[in-house]
Amino acid sequence: MSAFAESEANETFVLNLGPQHPATHGVLRVKLTMDGEYIVEAEPVLGYIHRMHEKMGENRTWAQFLPNTGRMDYLHALAFNHGYVSVVERAAGIEVPERAEYLRVITSELNRVSSHLLWFGAFILDLGGFSPLLYAFDDREHILDLLESVTGSRLTYCYFRFGGVYNDIDDNFVAGARAFIKRLRDRMPMYHNLVTKNIILMKRLQEVGPISAEMCRKYGATGPVCRGSGINFDVRKHEPYSIYPEMDFEVPVYEQGDSMARYMVRMDEIEQSLRIVEQALDKLPEGPVMAEKVPKIIKPPKGDYYHAVETARGSFGVRVVSDGSNTPYRLKLRSPTFSNLSLYGEACRGMLLPDALALMGSLDLVIPEIDR
């Protein structure tokens, strides 16, 4: 039994973080090689919730794939809707009425706020603070009610159609959205006072989990992850689509690259999204919400089309190859969190387990979107 007493130098052990683990928020498995509590190597293992969305797209008509998009990133489903309908509209040459574009932006930005609020709660939960989650859910509930009143669902939205949106908003929605903007603006200082300025939180996030701009470029990280590392890239600004060029908003960028920077980017983005919603509500034009001449069966001409949108987690791109039939020949989805997670193995090398989990939380992972 002397084997127990003998210890080799640099002895490591493998710790399976997941696929069932409270910190991974889904069925992600990370194979950690640990030296005590230090991480020597981390390897994310995917595939536990793979549903072959891309292949599914090739076996369905263009319109039938639409509900699938809301089931990938269930937290920012409307942006995924937006990406897919935009690429099909580009391929089929469908004009979208202006009011419909406004509605798309309003609902999508509200959805972005709800996604960030949920991330905020879940992230603090990862750090061991339970209470902010309930407050964030309280605010998020208002958005869900608003979106439910116009889209009919609360989570996996399928609101956008080729050529517009399927339902117009009413005065209740406008009043509700304005009331919500005011409410959240009043509450954001509370979040900052109670959570952001908390000394324990600051110590846990500042200078922890640094991700360099170079690493972001290497792995193709987008969204708040790259903006927290000093890369000013936001599809809404740099490859503008929909009515974003008409909106006045800023892209929050932080140079530090630590977990705190990513936290601050998201908190600032909530305010910017509220600004966009407010302007869009002010400028909302009258008119139809659906283009008139949308063919029942869409058959885009032969070609290769791509469209990217900015989701709450980064740039989501859809590439479709059409052979002129009523189903796509090839559908390729570029989901942001997949790239964001790819850098995890390199970023958390040598870190302590709690810090690595804080880093993972700051990446804002949505597993069904990574696995698709």
Next chain:
Amino acid sequence: MYVDPEIIRLLAFLVGVIAFAALNAAYLVWLERKEAAHIQRRIGPKEVGPFGLFQPLVDGIKLMTKQLIVPAGVDPVLFKIAPILVMVPAIMSFVTIPFGETLVARNLDIGLLAIFAFASVNVLGLLLGAWGSRNKYAVISAARVVSQNVAYEIPMLVTVVTLVMITGTMNLHTIVLQQQGGFWHWNIFNLSASPLMPVAFLIFFVCMLAETNRAPFDMAEAESELVAGAFTEYSGMGFGVFFMGEYANIVIGASMATILFLGGWDCPLGLFPGVLWFLIKMYFLIFTVIWIRWTFPRTTFYGLLNLSWKILIPISFFNLILTSAMLKVF
């Protein structure tokens, strides 16, 4: 038949102490859930009995009727003995705690020492349970618990030594008697002995949080990192006993803070001292402990050790030296 009244007295106290510990453990869970709920703008338990007051009872029945699972590969002896090792010393500690002027089971001259000796066994229980579980998360948790407790017992004991120097006794009953007559007599405001007494109380309180593995120092459990830490493999009453032991330890910690710093059963205004005041102070401290848990995020492990070795230990040693100097001078 003649029965020594001392034996009857001891039996009554034994039953009383166990009942007090168990009742506290059960109803502190209720308090914790209710308080957490109100901090989070919820209602909390409300279905079982008025204000959910029978909830602990139902929880207890649920835990007791569950099968005791001993997973394959664990060390069966250590695995089973660990929860008891956490619970028993906690109940033993109640023996020396003077709740009121006459309400103490055994008034030991070394009561203070006895309590800290029992408190250390708690760590051993957690360590053995985690080690015996044969679970990687539990072993990480065990390593954390031990180094955390070693780090925090030093400033705690140095603070207690400072206090013993001031009071000149380890008898808890005498320590309280010395603080009678209003809040300005309490050790926390005993500024003539050492101007750092309020700080000493703070150090004691923080160390108590760390000793009992309460948030923000709940490294052992750390549910978002280590799943359930040392308790990962425990289910049913095995887990329940661990849980009760934890709460009993919180009660002990709050009682010690009350006795050593807040004048025990003394009324703040010097009128009508009694056991009621002891309970008020103790439950106020427990309330604060729960309040902290639901307000702050968890610290990291190295942050915790840094706090102990770089801040708490130097301050408590400085306080010790200052107190001894002042005792010598005045």
